[in-house]
Amino acid sequence: MxxxxxxxxxxxAIDKIYPALMTLQHRGQDSAGxxxxxxxxxxxxxxxxxxxxxxxxxxxxxxxxxxxxHVRYPTIGMGHEEDAQPFIITTPYGIAMAHNGNLVNYxxxxxxxxxxxxxxxNSNCDVEVILNLLSVMLMKLNLRQLEPDMLFKALSRVYKQxxxxxxxxxxxxxxxxxxxxxxxxxxxxxIGKNAHGYCVVSESVALDLLGYEEMxxxxxxxxxxxxxxxxxxxxxxxxxxHRKQAACIFEYVYFARPDSIIDGIGVYEARLRLGKELxxxxxxxxxxxxxxIPVPDTARASAQMVAEVLKVKYREGLIKNRxxxxxxxxxxxxxxxxxxxxxLNTIRSEIANKDILLxxxxxxxxxxxxxxxxxxxxxxxxxxxxxxxxxxxxxPCVYGIDMQTRGEFIARERSVDQIRQDIAADALFYxxxxxxxxxxxxxxxxxxxxxxxxxxxxxxPPLLLEHIEADRRMKSARx
Numbered sequence: 001m002x003x004x005x006x007x008x009x010x011x012x013a014i015d016k017i018y019p020a021l022m023t024l025q026h027r028g029q030d031s032a033g034x035x036x037x038x039x040x041x042x043x044x045x046x047x048x049x050x051x052x053x054x055x056x057x058x059x060x061x062x063x064x065x066x067x068x069x070h071v072r073y074p075t076i077g078m079g080h081e082e083d084a085q086p087f088i089i090t091t092p093y094g095i096a097m098a099h100n101g102n103l104v105n106y107x108x109x110x111x112x113x114x115x116x117x118x119x120x121x122n123s124n125c126d127v128e129v130i131l132n133l134l135s136v137m138l139m140k141l142n143l144r145q146l147e148p149d150m151l152f153k154a155l156s157r158v159y160k161q162x163x164x165x166x167x168x169x170x171x172x173x174x175x176x177x178x179x180x181x182x183x184x185x186x187x188x189x190x191i192g193k194n195a196h197g198y199c200v201v202s203e204s205v206a207l208d209l210l211g212y213e214e215m216x217x218x219x220x221x222x223x224x225x226x227x228x229x230x231x232x233x234x235x236x237x238x239x240x241x242h243r244k245q246a247a248c249i250f251e252y253v254y255f256a257r258p259d260s261i262i263d264g265i266g267v268y269e270a271r272l273r274l275g276k277e278l279x280x281x282x283x284x285x286x287x288x289x290x291x292x293i294p295v296p297d298t299a300r301a302s303a304q305m306v307a308e309v310l311k312v313k314y315r316e317g318l319i320k321n322r323x324x325x326x327x328x329x330x331x332x333x334x335x336x337x338x339x340x341x342x343x344l345n346t347i348r349s350e351i352a353n354k355d356i357l358l359x360x361x362x363x364x365x366x367x368x369x370x371x372x373x374x375x376x377x378x379x380x381x382x383x384x385x386x387x388x389x390x391x392x393x394x395x396p397c398v399y400g401i402d403m404q405t406r407g408e409f410i411a412r413e414r415s416v417d418q419i420r421q422d423i424a425a426d427a428l429f430y431x432x433x434x435x436x437x438x439x440x441x442x443x444x445x446x447x448x449x450x451x452x453x454x455x456x457x458x459x460x461p462p463l464l465l466e467h468i469e470a471d472r473r474m475k476s477a478r479x
Contacts, residue, residue: 001255001400002085002100003027003071004189005206006169008177008226009197013067014059016199020206021050021069026257027100027202028073031084035096037171038064043096045070045084065197066177066228068169070098083125089135092143094173097134099127100202101165101187102400104460109133109161130168133158146175148225148233155180155223156237163458165248165399167218169200176227183238184246184457185220186399186448188262198226203260217263220245246448246457250401252440253390254298254361265440268301273439274389275302275359278431279309282357282387287427289357289385291350293317295372302389303359312357317350318372340371352380362390363419366410370423377424386425391433392416395454 003024007013013036021032032053033045042062046053050071070085086098103109103126110129113119119132137154151172165186170178179200181189192199192212200218201207207215218224221238247263248255258268291313294303297320307314321343356376363369363386373384392411410419420428431439433452441447450456 003202004098005069006200008066014062017069023206023209028071031072034069035086036062036064036067068098082123097131097170099168103164104398105163152235180223181218183221189218205257205260249447270440271301275305277435277439278389279306290354291315292357295360296320298361299359315350318344346379348379355383356381357385359387383426385427387429391452397451
């Protein structure tokens with residue numbers, strides 16, 4: 001899961017891209033990068049947070065009124081510097097590209113481009129494959145004039161080759177800004193317009209920051225192209241029925257900021273509804289805790305609704321050190337475990353001698369949950385119940401989330417009671433898949449729930465899934 005932005009307009013692109021990347025920092029903390037264009041490409045990227053990668057000197061050289069930016073979250077262990085985006089290719093025209101997503105046929109496409117088209121790759125990053133594939137398709141067309149229809153024709157050929165998730169922004173030198181989204185709409189992509197130009201981002205919160213009022217989603221399978229005169233062209237490259245579209249539901253569970261709106265659904269409101277569904281489920285068991293406490297920050301909205309449904313107190317019992325990275329996207333297991341007590345401390349007066357219902361967004365490996373429960377017990381909790389407002393995670397995500405192998409899931413081959421014992425909770429509650437879909441989409445939308453249900457929205461041959469998992473295990477072992 002990454003964050004992207006593309007800008008074209010009358011103002012310096014970096015003045016929009018830098019603050020937008022700060023706003024999207026939650027989507028990736030491994031690396032950051034920006035490419036702008038003015039009489040040639042200007043590129044700065046590297047490992048680290050946005051504030052680490054960029055300084056006044058390199059910001060000043062990122063000239064141009066068109067640009068793209070990226071914050072990266074590695075899907076396999078610690079990312080390498082050569083995987084930082086954007087990527088630039090010199091022919092045809094000169095194209096810079098950044099993307100959010102994961103291609104499940106990455107290895108096949110890389111092999112095809114290497115053998116059949118003599119393309120050399122500098123990284124293990126999916127976007128380099130997409131970039132080279134677009135280059136190959138454009139080279140087969142008339143290159144003298146790049147009309148939107150010709151660009152969309154090349155892009156339609158690219159779509160036929162790609163399997164997986166992708167939301168992409170690209171600069172085409174001296175021509176304009178291109179953006180497109182995968183046919184299933186797995187990854188979000190939103191466009192905003194004002195009097196000065198256009199901006200394409202992963203989440204609406206970045207457009208809020210920049211003062212864009214006119215916003216709309218780039219629909220699944222759609223591409224847009226805005227030329228240097230700000231003429232806007234749009235093409236539905238491919239269209240699937242709504243029942244087959246599959247936006248990632250984990251955006252609403254965990255990744256997206258609560259103040260974002262994705263595909264018309266407010267993330268905060270979705271989490272409130274998730275809490276309401278979970279609260280009703282717990283209420284039917286007759287459990288009556290003394291207090292409901294969220295695991296900050298994601299679970300706050302859901303925990304408030306759980307407390308409201310159960311008619312018990314809601315309290316902040318865990319205080320977060322905001323200078324520690326989000327533990328879910330820390331690259332190694334040892335770092336995740338060590339980070340819990342660095343990241344969280346308790347308010348003992350809200351915990352001691354109480355029966356606590358702890359609410360979190362999910363349980364992946366179980367280590368963080370176990371450590372937090374131990375932390376509450378050390379602070380005097382009489383009983384600690386645990387509730388996840390998402391269902392048990394059991395299946396690898398092949399679309400860009402760092403939970404790729406079956407063995408990493410505590411719920412994979414354990415019952416709920418076995419998980420409860422493993423994390424040392426007095427009771428354990430999970431959201432149902434039905435409740436998840438009902439709460440987020442209000443029963444009117446279709447989502448990718450593969451990590452919970454094992455139902456993948458794209459074709460994934462078993463051997464391919466095994467190849468992906470083996471590759472990820474091997475790379476993780478090298479870290």
